[in-house]
Amino acid sequence: MHSHFKINSIAFISIVRKEIARFMRIWPQTMLPSVITTSLYFLIFGDFLGSRLGTIHDIKYMTYIAPGFIIMVIITNAYNNVASSFFSERFQSSHQEFVWSPISYHTMICGFIAGGILRGILTGFLVTMIALMYTKIHISHPITMIIITALTASLFAISGFINALFANRFDSIATIPNFVLTPLIYLGGVFYSIELLPPLWQSISLFNPILYIVNAFRYSMLGVADVPVATAMTAIFSINIILYTTCYMLVKKGVGVKE
Amino acid sequence: MRAALEIKNCKKTYKNGTPAINNISLSINEGDFFALLGPNGAGKTTLIGIIASLITPNSGSIKIFGEDLNTNPWFVKQKLGIMPQEVNFNIFQNSIQILENNAGLYGISAKEAKPEISKLLKRLNLWDKRYKTVRSLSGGYKRRLMLARALVHKPKLLLLDEPTAGVDVETRSETWDFIKEINENGTTVILTTHYLEEAESLCNQVAIINQGKMLQNSSMNELLQTLESESFILYLDKPIDIKPDLKNIDSKLLSATELEITIDKNVNISEAIILLAQQNITISSIKNKRNRLEELFIKLTQDNSR
Numbered sequence: 001m002h003s004h005f006k007i008n009s010i011a012f013i014s015i016v017r018k019e020i021a022r023f024m025r026i027w028p029q030t031m032l033p034s035v036i037t038t039s040l041y042f043l044i045f046g047d048f049l050g051s052r053l054g055t056i057h058d059i060k061y062m063t064y065i066a067p068g069f070i071i072m073v074i075i076t077n078a079y080n081n082v083a084s085s086f087f088s089e090r091f092q093s094s095h096q097e098f099v100w101s102p103i104s105y106h107t108m109i110c111g112f113i114a115g116g117i118l119r120g121i122l123t124g125f126l127v128t129m130i131a132l133m134y135t136k137i138h139i140s141h142p143i144t145m146i147i148i149t150a151l152t153a154s155l156f157a158i159s160g161f162i163n164a165l166f167a168n169r170f171d172s173i174a175t176i177p178n179f180v181l182t183p184l185i186y187l188g189g190v191f192y193s194i195e196l197l198p199p200l201w202q203s204i205s206l207f208n209p210i211l212y213i214v215n216a217f218r219y220s221m222l223g224v225a226d227v228p229v230a231t232a233m234t235a236i237f238s239i240n241i242i243l244y245t246t247c248y249m250l251v252k253k254g255v256g257v258k259e
Numbered sequence: 260m261r262a263a264l265e266i267k268n269c270k271k272t273y274k275n276g277t278p279a280i281n282n283i284s285l286s287i288n289e290g291d292f293f294a295l296l297g298p299n300g301a302g303k304t305t306l307i308g309i310i311a312s313l314i315t316p317n318s319g320s321i322k323i324f325g326e327d328l329n330t331n332p333w334f335v336k337q338k339l340g341i342m343p344q345e346v347n348f349n350i351f352q353n354s355i356q357i358l359e360n361n362a363g364l365y366g367i368s369a370k371e372a373k374p375e376i377s378k379l380l381k382r383l384n385l386w387d388k389r390y391k392t393v394r395s396l397s398g399g400y401k402r403r404l405m406l407a408r409a410l411v412h413k414p415k416l417l418l419l420d421e422p423t424a425g426v427d428v429e430t431r432s433e434t435w436d437f438i439k440e441i442n443e444n445g446t447t448v449i450l451t452t453h454y455l456e457e458a459e460s461l462c463n464q465v466a467i468i469n470q471g472k473m474l475q476n477s478s479m480n481e482l483l484q485t486l487e488s489e490s491f492i493l494y495l496d497k498p499i500d501i502k503p504d505l506k507n508i509d510s511k512l513l514s515a516t517e518l519e520i521t522i523d524k525n526v527n528i529s530e531a532i533i534l535l536a537q538q539n540i541t542i543s544s545i546k547n548k549r550n551r552l553e554e555l556f557i558k559l560t561q562d563n564s565r
Binding site: 003004006007008010011013014015017018021022025088089092093094096097098099100101102103254258259 | 273308311312313314315332333334335336337339341343345347348349350351352356359360361362363364365366367368369408
């Protein structure tokens with residue numbers, strides 16, 4: 001009889017390996033679209049329009065928006081990886097292997113979340129390499145960057161898992177990214193500082209959680225932010241805890257995994 | 260002998276109000292080869308699903324090798340190997356990846372699992388297909404792979420939900436031989452099947468359920484002894500026009516060369532053969548009209564449905 005620790009650690013590695021193999025196998029569907037889209041953004045806002053757009057906080061426009069693009073890619077990739085992978089397991093009923101095996105639900109959830117985090121970070125890294133072809137990026141606060149990257153990727157990976165638990169067809173895992181995440185990201189200060197907005201829109205923007213993530217990440221790279229970074233990081237950490245607890249309770253209750 | 264599985268007062272009604280399991284209790288000893296039989300919709304798959312933790316019962320308890328599934332799932336789940344009725348693979352993976360990942364879920368690293376995986380793939384004639392993705396495998400190979408997956412962590416209790424459904428005769432025969440071998444090596448086997456002839460020859464214990472209720476739970480021998488009469492088809496050497504006189508043995512002429520006889524359990528079939536011989540009627544071959552378990556199964560389930 002194997003120990004709890006041995007079973008769960010080997011199972012965790014097994015799930016993560018499977019997840020990496022999955023997103024690497026279908027890289028034209030998983031990572032390439034983000035790389036192409038952001039390359040186009042950099043081309044348009046860097047080469048074509050960049051010289052006409054001036055500066056924000058005395059930073060070249062292209063440099064100012066680069067962190068926003070990178071974190072946007074991390075968010076969408078972390079979310080989509082877990083949502084599509086776990087829903088695909090449910091769709092094929094292969095998630096039953098996790099349910100009838102002796103592993104803890106934490107191991108199952110964390111394995112998928114780790115897969116999402118890794119894809120988010122890997123794609124974010126590729127996009128950063130492309131950004132470096134257009135602009136110089138100096139990392140002002142590397143520790144903050146590591147923490148905010150990990151917390152953001154994990155937050156959206158957990159959200160993707162919760163989405164996959166409730167999804168009943170493939171459309172359902174595209175609804176949240178298309179109709180919730182994308183508007184929030186685009187209105188979350190990726191392309192502008194909220195200081196440029198009228199007061200009403202500035203106030204409305206403060207209710208957008210993505211604004212805090214984008215600004216905390218921008219602060220870690222460029223040293224400028226529209227919101228208090230410590231507050232943003234505490235909020236992101238707290239939401240991680242709340243969402244993970246919710247996710248675990250849902251799985252324990254059997255939502256999406258048992259009848 | 261200790262119980263491999265104990266189910267007490269298990270009930271399950273689905274959210275749409277469909278009652279699936281109605282107060283079923285069952286005990287299966289270690290080493291048994293147990294047939295769980297019932298018509299379609301009887302509740303067999305639901306019961307297997309409950310034991311496999313895929314379905315939450317409304318009430319009742321499940322113990323495996325003395326440990327409760329709810330309070331000690333970690334122990335219980337390591338002992339169980341499950342082969343569901345429906346194919347439930349990640350179809351984009353190949354056989355090796357599926358078996359390695361599944362071993363990983365039982366704390367066995369890919370390296371540790373390698374010898375067992377090779378052994379199972381070879382034994383189940385899957386070795387040549389080991390790098391093919393599941394979606395490219397035929398139905399029979401998928402079933403064999405499901406069996407290999409259920410065994411990769413060497414379980415002590417094997418649950419097989421219709422392991423030979425939809426496979427060809429040769430694969431079916433090979434599968435039964437393999438399952439028999441597993442049982443002889445000490446693994447308790449519980450299977451559901453619609454192949455009653457095979458269940459009769461393989462299993463030493465049997466339960467018949469219908470509409471979620473237990474109709475019969477006994478040893479196979481005890482059950483077969485309850486059969487009061489048995490029907491045979493006799494194939495005659497030469498055609499006859501008139502039904503022969505077999506005294507108190509019921510008979511029916513199906514065609515000029517086929518005679519159906521029904522004999523009570525206290526009458527020997529040789530009596531019928533002697534009576535026919537006295538009337539110059541000789542027999543080329545004999546077969547059971549239905550196998551004995553099938554006869555009882557139909558009787559029990561029909562009585563219950565009335």
